[in-house]
Amino acid sequence: MSHFSTVKTELRDRDALLGALRDLGHEPDSSERPVRGYRGQTVLAELCVAQTGGGDIGFRWNATSNSYELVTDLDLWKQPVPVERFLAQVTQRYALRSILAASVAEGFQVTEQTQAVDGTIELVVSRWDA
Amino acid sequence: MAQHTIRFRIRPDGTVEELVQGFRGEGCQQLTERIESSLGSVQQRTSTAEAFLSQAQTTSAALPVEQRSA
Numbered sequence: 001m002s003h004f005s006t007v008k009t010e011l012r013d014r015d016a017l018l019g020a021l022r023d024l025g026h027e028p029d030s031s032e033r034p035v036r037g038y039r040g041q042t043v044l045a046e047l048c049v050a051q052t053g054g055g056d057i058g059f060r061w062n063a064t065s066n067s068y069e070l071v072t073d074l075d076l077w078k079q080p081v082p083v084e085r086f087l088a089q090v091t092q093r094y095a096l097r098s099i100l101a102a103s104v105a106e107g108f109q110v111t112e113q114t115q116a117v118d119g120t121i122e123l124v125v126s127r128w129d130a
Numbered sequence: 131m132a133q134h135t136i137r138f139r140i141r142p143d144g145t146v147e148e149l150v151q152g153f154r155g156e157g158c159q160q161l162t163e164r165i166e167s168s169l170g171s172v173q174q175r176t177s178t179a180e181a182f183l184s185q186a187q188t189t190s191a192a193l194p195v196e197q198r199s200a
Binding site for chain 2: 002003007008009010016067089094095102103105106108121122129
């Protein structure tokens with residue numbers, strides 16, 4: 001029986017999130033530390049991408065939604081893309097890493113990985129069973 | 131021997147579309163639940179191949195529009 005699912009990706013797994021940030025060229029600090037914002041105000045986050053001169057990008061665990069959420073001071077945002085796009089990029093890489101890890105753990109092999117013109121990543125994994 | 135294939139489309143916004151092919155009965159659910167649970171909440175699940183066909187038609191219909199804007 002085949003099925004088709006649509007999944008709204010949530011940032012749940014720490015390793016996949018760290019990997020996604022590294023894929024995008026960042027060097028996340030995986031220990032809990034204060035995220036610096038405007039005029040030295042800080043907020044604690046479990047993951048942090050430090051920025052020179054402040055305006056750090058943090059990811060804080062939300063126990064209610066059971067996922068990480070981005071925390072940053074938007075007044076100090078210095079990334080080349082808007083924050084919504086940044087989060088979308090992180091989420092896409094996160095989804096790719098999660099799927100690859102889960103597939104390998106279930107004994108699947110990647111048979112195809114391509115990127116479409118619109119930025120969509122197409123991934124095909126397969127496994128032979130008796 | 132039977133080949134089981136899962137196709138993923140990871141959209142630029144992080145949304146994942148997943149098509150599972152060649153699983154029968156319970157095994158289908160078990161295997162994909164692990165992947166789905168590591169990702170997030172399943173918004174939609176349809177158990178027929180026809181569902182993907184209609185999805186593919188929607189996608190290909192939308193393609194010329196994207197190409198024009200590119």
